[in-house]
Structure formats: C-alpha cells, structure tokens
Amino acid sequence: MFVDGCFWHSCPEHATRPAANDTWWAEKLAKNMARDAATNEHLQQAGWRVVRIWEHEDPSEAANRILKEVTRSRAEH
Ligand SMILES: [Zn+2]
Numbered sequence: 001m002f003v004d005g006c007f008w009h010s011c012p013e014h015a016t017r018p019a020a021n022d023t024w025w026a027e028k029l030a031k032n033m034a035r036d037a038a039t040n041e042h043l044q045q046a047g048w049r050v051v052r053i054w055e056h057e058d059p060s061e062a063a064n065r066i067l068k069e070v071t072r073s074r075a076e077h
Helices: 022-045 059-076
Strands: 002-004 052-054
Touching: 052 059
Parallel strands: 002 052
Antiparallel strands: none
C-alpha cells in the first residue's frame, strides 16, 4: 500500500505545478507518474495487490478501500 502525496504524484484533484521552471517540473512530475505506473505493474505481475491512497483521502474511506481489496483477494483464493 502506498500513500501518495497529491503534489508529487499528480493527484487529479490537487495537482498543481509551480509556475517557475515549468518545463522542468512537467518532466519531473511526468516521470513520477510513469514510475508509479511501472511500480504498480511490476508488483501486480508479482502477484501483489496495489492499493494507492491519495494524501487528501479521508482515512476511514481509505481503510475501507483496503478492507474491500483484502476481502476481494480472499474470495478469489
Ligand atoms: Zn489530492
């Protein structure tokens, strides 16, 4: 399970980009997103379930999501 910072991982609700060095930041954040996607895929191929929680998510809702994911994975096995 990961907790992703809204800024660093470009959350759809709070992604902001500093005005200075716009291109540098765009590349930097795009690389972060690509790395997240690659990490997810890598873990999923290794049989892991990946749950990513946004920094802004309500903790009890996040806990519910994890619980659901665990319940689903138990049902499959
Ligand atoms: Zn956010």
